[in-house]
Amino acid sequence: MPRDYYEVLELERDCSEADVKRAFRRLARELHPDVNDAPDAEERFKEVAQAYEVLSDGETRARYDRFGHDGMAGQQFHTEQFMDFGNLGDLLGSLFGRGDPFASRGPAAGPDAQTEAEITLEEAALGAKLELDLDLVSTCDRCEGSGAEPGTAVSTCPTCGGAGEVRQVVNSVFGQMMRAGPCDTCRGRGQVVEKPCHDCRGRGRRAIKRHVTVAVPVGVDDGQAVRVSGAGHAGEPGGRPGDLYVRLSVKRDPRFAREGDDLVTSVELTLAQAVLGTTLTVPTLEGEASLEFGPGTQPGEVRTLRGKGMPALRGGGRGALRVLVNVLVPRHLTKDQKDLMERFRDSENERTYRGDGRLGDAIRRAFS
Numbered sequence: 001m002p003r004d005y006y007e008v009l010e011l012e013r014d015c016s017e018a019d020v021k022r023a024f025r026r027l028a029r030e031l032h033p034d035v036n037d038a039p040d041a042e043e044r045f046k047e048v049a050q051a052y053e054v055l056s057d058g059e060t061r062a063r064y065d066r067f068g069h070d071g072m073a074g075q076q077f078h079t080e081q082f083m084d085f086g087n088l089g090d091l092l093g094s095l096f097g098r099g100d101p102f103a104s105r106g107p108a109a110g111p112d113a114q115t116e117a118e119i120t121l122e123e124a125a126l127g128a129k130l131e132l133d134l135d136l137v138s139t140c141d142r143c144e145g146s147g148a149e150p151g152t153a154v155s156t157c158p159t160c161g162g163a164g165e166v167r168q169v170v171n172s173v174f175g176q177m178m179r180a181g182p183c184d185t186c187r188g189r190g191q192v193v194e195k196p197c198h199d200c201r202g203r204g205r206r207a208i209k210r211h212v213t214v215a216v217p218v219g220v221d222d223g224q225a226v227r228v229s230g231a232g233h234a235g236e237p238g239g240r241p242g243d244l245y246v247r248l249s250v251k252r253d254p255r256f257a258r259e260g261d262d263l264v265t266s267v268e269l270t271l272a273q274a275v276l277g278t279t280l281t282v283p284t285l286e287g288e289a290s291l292e293f294g295p296g297t298q299p300g301e302v303r304t305l306r307g308k309g310m311p312a313l314r315g316g317g318r319g320a321l322r323v324l325v326n327v328l329v330p331r332h333l334t335k336d337q338k339d340l341m342e343r344f345r346d347s348e349n350e351r352t353y354r355g356d357g358r359l360g361d362a363i364r365r366a367f368s
Contacts, residue, residue, distance in 0.1 A: 002069055005051035013065070017056065024052040029111045029242075036111070037207075108188065110137065110235035110242040117246050121253040123216055125285050125310050130214040130246070137233035138208050140200035145237040147204040148193035155194070157186035164190035188236060205234050214246050219261070219313035222250040255283045261319030263309045266326055269297060274327045282323050284308050291323065299327035 006013050009023040030036065031045040054060045054072065063071040117130050139145040148154050156162040160183035186192050189204075196202025212231050220226070225247045232242025256263040267282050277295040281288040284305070291303060302322050309319025333341065 003047070004068075005054050005064060008047055008051040009055065011055075017058075020052065020055045024048065024056070026112075030114070108236045109239045110233040112242040112245060113232040114245045114247065116249060117214070118249045118251055119216060119220075120251050121256060121258070122285060124220050124222075124248075124250050125218060127218040128216040130216060132212045132214060132246070133209055134212055134244075135207050136210045136212075136231075136244075137205050138210060139234045139237075140197055140204055140206050142199040143197035143204060145204040145234075146193070147189070147197055147200065147202040149195040149197050152193065152195040154191050157183055157190055157192050159183050159185040160190060162190040164188040204237055212244060214244075216248065217313065219311040220248055220250075221258075221313070222248070224248055258310065261310045261312055262322060263319065264322045264324065266324040267291070268326045268328055269293060270328050271330060273297075274299070274325075282321075284321055293325070297325060297327070299325060301325040 006015070009020065009027065011019055011023050015023075027048045028045065031041050031048060036045075054064050054075075060072075060075065113134065113136055115132065115134055117132065119128060119130070140147075143150060146154060157164070160166050164183055164186060165188065166183050183190070193202055197204070200206040212228065214226055214228055216226060225245045228244040228246065230241050231244035234241050250258075256265050258264075263285070265283055267280055269278065269280070273280075273293065274297045275295065277293055277297065279290055279292045282291050282305075283289075285308070289305070289308070291305075293303075302324055305321040305323065307318045308321035311318045330337070
């Protein structure tokens with residue numbers, strides 16, 4: 001059973017047409033055989049292309065939303081024609097117009113890379129440096145990106161005459177159009193090598209383990225991504241490298257719940273502490289802080305510590321730390337403690353609880 005097309009494009013079902021286009025661009029840049037040598041890249045790209053073909057058309061999308069894959073029975077897909085565009089930039093240019101940044105002439109830019117990292121709440125609040133070791137496509141050190149074994153000759157491509165580009169008319173699902181794409185003989189470089197480089201097999205690039213330092217901005221939230229410009233996969237010789245996107249997962253902190261830029265914690269007072277007052281320590285991001293609770297502290301009270309929450313991601317101060325009060329009611333009393341409570345009960349009256357307007361009616365009913 002094929003996967004759900006929305007899942008394939010990593011989209012919600014209420015996504016817009018623009019969301020579908022953006023998702024296809026992103027995944028095509030990651031999976032197209034022009035930039036991805038993984039054994040399953042071609043099949044995954046075809047899956048993405050088929051999902052795009054369905055969801056980018058209003059009629060087929062409506063049928064799919066109603067009937068699922070059963071509604072696609074008899075549908076003619078054109079994924080092979082997507083593959084006919086051997087160059088990623090030419091494909092995206094044909095689909096989305098020449099305004100697409102990846103359809104520009106010249107050496108192809110490298111695709112973006114993505115990874116995930118986990119950080120603590122303190123690191124999200126105070127900032128951090130992540131040290132990551134990633135498998136990234138980089139310029140081959142042995143041939144310095146030329147694709148030729150050191151010491152061997154490099155000559156002008158006989159097919160394109162050194163232009164690195166050939167033009168031809170193609171017929172596709174989008175109609176007849178002029179295709180100007182990289183030369184298949186030299187892969188758009190304008191040169192051919194006599195003997196391919198031993199390490200990269202003539203591609204000028206190869207996957208290696210690379211160390212990347214990522215700065216985590218203060219105030220980042222769970223699920224947000226940090227972009228490191230130029231730290232993605234290497235492009236064709238002369239092309240800019242892609243960017244690296246690091247999606248951050250913030251570990252759950254047992255001390256706090258996060259609500260926007262505010263943090264919420266709780267503190268437990270015994271019955272005696274709530275009645276008589278006390279001073280306790282509460283957790284903050286900077287360590288423990290003393291907090292005074294006056295006599296008669298009520299359960300459910302919230303104490304607010306301004307400036308003790310999370311920093312705003314783009315500046316503008318910090319949120320607050322809200323401290324929720326929970327009063328512990330004793331469950332097991334000794335005989336002396338029970339006698340004391342009975343004496344207190346016999347002596348209490350409406351005045352004992354006066355001062356909290358919210359409880360006024362309940363107090364009057366209790367002593368009526």
